[in-house]
Amino acid sequence: MEPMRAAETAAPAGPMPTPELLAERLLPWFDARGRDDLPWRRPGTTAWGVLVSEVMSQQTQVARAAPVWEAWMARWPTPADLAAAPTADVLREWGRMGYPRRALRLQECARIVAEEHGGVVPSDPVELERLPGIGVYTAAAVAVFHYGGRHAVVDTNVRRVVARLGGRSDAGTATTRADLTAAEALLPADAATAARVSVALMELGALLCTARKAECGDCPVSDECGFSGQEVPAGPSRKRQRYQGTNRQVRGKVMALLRDAEEPVERARIDAVWPQARMLDEAVAQLIAEGLIATDESGRFELPTR
């Protein structure tokens, strides 16, 4: 057996608070300072509503996702409703949240849940992860935030907060097994309390213990934190992907054109969004292959009818 190097990378550099102490510090803060205006936190939100909110929040700020979620859930309250919608409508309602493949996968999710699960969103993370666009984080979020299961919910916020609690300034770029283990070790035994700790950890990372700055003076767990009082290292925490001039930018321009078009558009109008024909051809071919755009009988371009 190879040595478990990954477990070492995310291992705390210092002592971690006990789950009981963490909950004792964190939960009162969350009750007092947590955001109570997120629409999916309202009582009565369905499992499907939670799943939709989590997919929308993948790499999109929750403040931007919230209004889209409201309109979306009013229009398509159940998986069956979304499954039956024209894909063009789905992509337009998704609007400018970015990564429109998420919208496509969400509709596939709706079809699978409606047809293969009797319209009931699974509660088991393993089962949830089988759905398109649902990874480890989103599966855990639905299982915990709606169904009350006891699982670690590890997003970028939790990774960062847990790393800093352990005295590490670098949380790494992606969630590893070691991150999950470290987060699980902080969960109290009671599932309902564990669920609140997970939301509170995420909220702490989103509001106080952010990527750019750690507001240790206002932090409820600063006394138990290995990072307390330190400055966040300057500069990007990881290598960033360029955007200007990339395929993604071209795809974005094509999608924006078709989203805003009332009718199918001629190729000439597609050509107008990008000067380099090579890149444009590539992007258009990709978008068609992925099912994000389509052509009609006369060869004009449009969002997928179905």
Add this chain to the structure above:
DNA sequence: GACCCGTGGAA
């Protein structure tokens, strides 16, 4: 693990 996939808000 590295890289790909959009868009816009905040500093």
Add this chain to the structure above:
DNA sequence: TTTCCAAGGGT
């Protein structure tokens, strides 16, 4: 103005 990054997932 530019940079950084956001409740990630798939390949």
